[in-house]
Amino acid sequence: MKVSAILAVIIVAGAGLRPVAALGEPYLAVEMGFKCGQCHANPTGGGLRNLFGNAWSRSQLSARNIGAPDRAPWLGQVNEHLSLGGDLRADAERVEVPGAETTSELRLSDVRLYVDAQVVPGRLSVYVDERLAPGNATTMEAYARLTSATGSYYLKAGRMYLPFGWRLEDDNALVRQLSGINMQAPDEGVEVGLELDSWSAQLALSNGSAGGPETDDGKQLVTRIEVVWPAWRFGVSGLVNDADAGTRTAVGLFAGMRLGPTNWLAEADYVDDEGLGADGRQLLASLIEANWQIVRGHNLKITYEWLDPDTDVDEDEQSRSSVVYEWSPIEFVQVRAGVRQFDGPSQIETQNRTQIFLQLHGYF
Amino acid sequence: MPGERLACTRIVRTFLWSLAIAACTSCAGTGEGLDENARPIGEAPPTGPGSENALYREIQDTVFTPICVACHQGGNAPLGLRLDAASSYAMLVGVTSVQAPSLLRVEPGNPDSSYLVRKIEGTAATGGRMPLGGPPLPQDRIDLIREWIATGASADAATGAGLPFVVEATAPAAGEKLEVAPDRILLAFNSPVDSALAAAGTILLNERVDSLATVGTPDWRSVAVATVEVPLANPAVLYLIPAARLTAGRYRVKVLGGAAPALADVHGHVLDGDDDGRSGGDFELTFEVLGGAVP
Numbered sequence: 333m334k335v336s337a338i339l340a341v342i343i344v345a346g347a348g349l350r351p352v353a354a355l356g357e358p359y360l361a362v363e364m365g366f367k368c369g370q371c372h373a374n375p376t377g378g379g380l381r382n383l384f385g386n387a388w389s390r391s392q393l394s395a396r397n398i399g400a401p402d403r404a405p406w407l408g409q410v411n412e413h414l415s416l417g418g419d420l421r422a423d424a425e426r427v428e429v430p431g432a433e434t435t436s437e438l439r440l441s442d443v444r445l446y447v448d449a450q451v452v453p454g455r456l457s458v459y460v461d462e463r464l465a466p467g468n469a470t471t472m473e474a475y476a477r478l479t480s481a482t483g484s485y486y487l488k489a490g491r492m493y494l495p496f497g498w499r500l501e502d503d504n505a506l507v508r509q510l511s512g513i514n515m516q517a518p519d520e521g522v523e524v525g526l527e528l529d530s531w532s533a534q535l536a537l538s539n540g541s542a543g544g545p546e547t548d549d550g551k552q553l554v555t556r557i558e559v560v561w562p563a564w565r566f567g568v569s570g571l572v573n574d575a576d577a578g579t580r581t582a583v584g585l586f587a588g589m590r591l592g593p594t595n596w597l598a599e600a601d602y603v604d605d606e607g608l609g610a611d612g613r614q615l616l617a618s619l620i621e622a623n624w625q626i627v628r629g630h631n632l633k634i635t636y637e638w639l640d641p642d643t644d645v646d647e648d649e650q651s652r653s654s655v656v657y658e659w660s661p662i663e664f665v666q667v668r669a670g671v672r673q674f675d676g677p678s679q680i681e682t683q684n685r686t687q688i689f690l691q692l693h694g695y696f
Numbered sequence: 697m698p699g700e701r702l703a704c705t706r707i708v709r710t711f712l713w714s715l716a717i718a719a720c721t722s723c724a725g726t727g728e729g730l731d732e733n734a735r736p737i738g739e740a741p742p743t744g745p746g747s748e749n750a751l752y753r754e755i756q757d758t759v760f761t762p763i764c765v766a767c768h769q770g771g772n773a774p775l776g777l778r779l780d781a782a783s784s785y786a787m788l789v790g791v792t793s794v795q796a797p798s799l800l801r802v803e804p805g806n807p808d809s810s811y812l813v814r815k816i817e818g819t820a821a822t823g824g825r826m827p828l829g830g831p832p833l834p835q836d837r838i839d840l841i842r843e844w845i846a847t848g849a850s851a852d853a854a855t856g857a858g859l860p861f862v863v864e865a866t867a868p869a870a871g872e873k874l875e876v877a878p879d880r881i882l883l884a885f886n887s888p889v890d891s892a893l894a895a896a897g898t899i900l901l902n903e904r905v906d907s908l909a910t911v912g913t914p915d916w917r918s919v920a921v922a923t924v925e926v927p928l929a930n931p932a933v934l935y936l937i938p939a940a941r942l943t944a945g946r947y948r949v950k951v952l953g954g955a956a957p958a959l960a961d962v963h964g965h966v967l968d969g970d971d972d973g974r975s976g977g978d979f980e981l982t983f984e985v986l987g988g989a990v991p
Contacts, residue, residue: 427831432831432834433834435831435832437832441824463823466823467820467821467822467823467824468822470822470823503828503829504829509766509767512767512770512771512772512773516774516828517774517775540772541775542772542773542774542775543774543776543794544773544774544775544776544777545794547776552771559704561704561705564704564708564709565708566704566707566708566711571772573772575771577770577771577783578770578771579771580770580771580772585711587711588708589708589709598711598712598715598716605769605770605771607769607771607778608780609780610740618715618722619715620712620715620716638724641734641766645735645736646729647725647726647727647728647729647730648725648727648730648734649722649723649725650724650725651722651723651724675724676727676734677724677726677727677730677734678726678727679727679731679732679734679762680727680732680733680734682762682763682830682831683724683762685830685831
């Protein structure tokens with residue numbers, strides 16, 4: 333059987349499974365009407381791509397394929413019990429800060445290796461997300477996951493990324509910065525997930541120390557509930573972190589919609605943190621993102637983000653506008669080029685910087 | 697069901713359009729009416745350990761507050777590291793790094809071994825350079841942090857201005873002639889003394905021996921010390937209590953700050969005994985007892 337036929341079978345079969353999601357970025361999930369677990373080993377997205385995710389990216393995301401048609405393609409599965417994957421991101425970046433010398437840098441910004449050991453295939457697995465660079469290896473996620481026989485619910489325990497809003501690839505997005513929940517700050521705890529038809533929900537209990545040592549008796553509760561339909565989705569997130577430094581409460585709304593050739597993402601988050609300032613502070617952040625897949629392998633992403641670091645203070649708001657072009661020339665390779673303009677109070681120069689970047693993203 | 701789905705579609709569309717409109721009308725602030733950290737002018741400056749220290753205050757105001765606090769604040773600060781003014785000192789100085797447990801985030805006196813410096817210089821063993829996703833800190837800000845750590849990373853105002861650990865006052869005073877021998881000798885420092893180092897090995901009590909053999913070059917003999925005490929109520933003070941009442945004679949108290957063992961403060965500042973503005977050098981106090989001890 334030819335490779336394309338194999339992939340077609342996998343994709344058609346996978347799409348028919350219905351709890352369906354994305355590869356790499358949630359706009360792809362919005363475009364396809366999938367749930368995160370359709371393409372990722374992790375039901376909440378990010379990290380290792382599963383069989384379907386790899387097949388889909390190879391056949392649908394890249395502009396063309398260079399693999400020999402008579403050779404089996406890489407689909408992530410070493411065997412029934414073991415899946416591997418990885419991400420590598422190398423950046424060339426230029427940053428202009430008003431009143432300061434312009435800097436430019438080439439750097440290896442992220443190398444990840446994912447391992448999913450299916451101890452009992454489909455039911456019990458051990459998952460590890462190891463960051464290999466920059467610096468020494470660091471375990472970002474390591475958990476065991478027990479899935480029900482029907483796949484409608486699961487229990488995770490260990491170190492994991494928590495579920496809140498959109499799981500964006502960009503950890504520096506203002507909404508991810510505000511919530512403090514991103515792929516740089518895993519936490520240790522347990523998570524229960526429900527995957528019911530068009531519903532997806534998670535509830536996690538964690539230390540609330542964002543990967544740091546637990547120094548008090550308080551814990552963090554995080555939840556994310558999402559309804560997914562083919563052309564749109566809508567969700568709510570909530571978080572309560574009971575810490576000695578002050579209780580932090582966050583709520584968020586997020587949505588996605590396919591409108592013609594474009595896919596839209598939106599999120600708005602509100603945080604009330606008693607540990608900020610003398611009497612606590614309330615913060616707001618929002619994101620709206622449009623993706624236009626011009627032709628296969630080419631995507632234009634335009635994002636506007638806004639952050640109010642203290643709702644009681646005027647003229648301290650910050651924004652970030654981005655235009656990013658994403659080109660996937662061949663399978664498992666993506667080139668991203670973009671400009672981000674940061675705006676904020678003129679007193680803080682770094683909040684008014686311009687960032688121009690070119691990123692090579694390889695994944696498998 | 698189709699009706700419900702249509703209603704939900706409208707909700708999602710309304711939400712998207714609302715945010716799109718909000719995005720078009722929500723701009724970044726101008727900073728008008730705000731101070732250099734985009735806080736209201738006149739707002740009481742946040743305080744916390746370290747805020748009395750001029751160097752540290754500058755680091756807080758020009759690095760931590762405007763840059764790092766964007767992420768490192770509140771209950772979900774990465775790795776539990778909060779860098780707001782009220783928390784930063786306690787979270788950094790003498791605290792073990794989560795990413796590199798063999799290092800302290802800030803090791804007083806040793807910027808090269810301080811994980812904070814490695815993170816901002818991009819030489820840390822783990823993770824990316826800080827600020828993550830932002831431009832590197834200007835070299836003069838890195839130098840400022842290095843200077844603060846090299847001078848002891850003190851929270852105290854006096855030492856925090858770059859002044860090292862020194863003796864500020866003594867009783868008896870230098871050169872004082874006492875009719876009655878004191879039962880204890882007091883040394884007051886500008887920073888809390890590391891009580892573990894306050895011992896007879898770092899603080900010596902001598903009596904001058906005058907003889908024909910030592911004319912022109914005084915000789916000193918050791919006087920037994922019963923205890924060296926750092927009171928809990930005021931750890932910047934140290935009492936030297938002789939084992940026996942001092943008899944008439946000339947005495948010298950020598951506090952070692954040169955070669956080890958040397959006295960240091962709780963921040964690791966070694967004594968600047970010779971008052972040259974840098975750690976190191978022995979401190980000497982001489983006084984004379986004219987009469988004997990009170991019976």
